[in-house]
Amino acid sequence: MGSVHHTAAAKMGGDVQSVLRFLASLPKAELHLHIEGTLEPELMFELAQRNHALDSLPCKTLQEMKAAYNFQDLQSFLNLYYAGCAVLRTDQDFYDLTMAYLRRAKADNVVHTEIFFDPQTHTQRGVPLKCVIEGIHRAQEEGQRTLGITSCLILSFLRDLGPEAAMQTLNEAEPFLGHITGVGLDSCELGFPPGVFQEVFQKAKTLGLKRVAHAGEEGPAQYIWEALQKLDVQRIDHGVKCLEDRKLIESLEASEMPLTVCPLSNLELKVYSGELEKRMSELLSTDLCITINSDDPAYFGGYLNQNYLWLIQNLGLDSQRVVDLHANSFRASFLSQDAKTQHCEALAAAYKQAA
Template sequence: MQAFIDNIPKAELHVHLEGTLEPELSFALAKKNGIPLPYKTPEALVEAYDFTDLPSFLEIYYAGMNVLVAESDFYDLTMAYLTKASNQNIVYAELFFDPQAHTSRGIDFSIVINGIHKAQVDAEQKLGIKSQLIMCFLRELSAESAMEHLSMAEPYLSYLVGVGLDSNERDNPPIKFKQVFKKARELGLKLTMHCDVNQKNTLTHIGQCLDDIKVDRIDHGVNSLEDASLVAKLRDSKIGLTVCPVSNRFVVQSLTAKEIRTMLDEQIMVTINSDDPAYFRAYLNENFIELQKEGDFDKQDLQTLVENSFRIAWLPETEKQQYLSSIRDYVVTSS
């Protein structure tokens, strides 16, 4: 089963580039940029990853970004992830990044996006992994700040496929950013928003995503199972959910295997993803492996989960079908 997971062609739709910053790269960049770290070794840094909910994770997550300063740093970060992804037989990825977390530190927007984009181009040419970029807004910041960063992004629209909304959900509902996402839609960008597991007013937030923002996808969204009307909307609209089992375990002490099984039974377009793999110590293959063990998923279940990722990917239909065909070919030859 592990060999099946390791070798099947996969897509990753929910991974935060800043969340792929491995301790070794963090130390290397800190040394290069003269930034002191409060830990003596990469191992000590990993031991400090002591978080049990979203706020405690975010505190460590944002502190870790301080080592990212130059365009080459963002290049190295992105190339390191895409190399790892390619080694896990991920053939397509949609990458989140958080520009506000960098511009607030005095890093120019162009430095961030150019470094990422150059790595994407090189990775596709050298490794054969295709990727697209999703710009996320930090929901604890103002809608005005989000709109300002959307304006910063306009000269780079060809680098972007969509926009997202992440970070601290408490008292920051999707509706707060309705005009920003309306503008993004007018610019031709796809829309997604985080609705993390067991957050305050999460069912209201999921409803706003579907009814008011009219998103193309929802990130996480596990709590939608608590409301039959939301389940029906997700099923009928084919709106995908990008679920992240290992990161869920840090927040709710479960890989949510039972909930993912229910989503499959309800014919919801659920997908498996890694979220912040350097912090949760699990990339996409490890998420699949842990989930399979906890939920006793068979190969057909896993194939469906992998195929769902391509079906809801922001790709032309012809490309989706090419990827789906490669999955079917793999399943036939591996059986």
């Protein structure tokens, strides 16, 4: 952590391919990834054809779909995101979706990932929760066996559907807790403060589940305070609006509370529109526990290494700072302490070899 460095070219070579080779050499973890947000247009159309669901798509061709990825804000993105989810109908669909992400993550040398999924997006369409979880879990098992990627699953509540619907979803998920590590809170943030979900998160804690929440992406810094104080979260997802509150930054630094920051997502959704580079530089100049993630990479133009590349190109991070951010992700994960230590040692060895 600490100040941003500005010698990327000297440390990693001046061209993009050199930087990407350096990034690919480093093992990494991803902690903020929505599996539905990895649905590439090609797979979307393939699943729509398989399920005779072409009429459910908002666009009729790949070209139209790609052109539609011009979002004005979080809600305009979510409208397209939920429409694309309509092609996901069987456990095989969720397996194929998850395996496609894991194979792409392998190319970025991701060795551990903590995957969000939105059960309500599917159950309200009549897709059984069992189908969703078992399809994803089957891919997780294969991903560990064939790709060497460990993963855990985080059930996210759609905040705009309210706390009663969230509690119902948590109750329905109890038979599958062996496949679920934690709960989260996502979807449209403005007007849906974290505090109204306090009872749901208290129950999740009693069930032994980890707790995270989207806060301070488009919503104010106050939402981050609420997530900490009322939901007892162990990570803040996004959290970039903490810059609006110096006392909040000091509290987050003191507690070493991780933030799962998603640069390309913030860029595409126009968070801090016009001054994202400045704000991201401010964020990385604090002593906050920042982790870098891709959020919804199929929609936002880049998987994990592309997010690091953007930071290097726009903020001039040097190689040591990049490695520090990688280490933050392992330390902030829900892995065991022994696994965290092993991954950090492997990261250090890879960096030494690449230097």
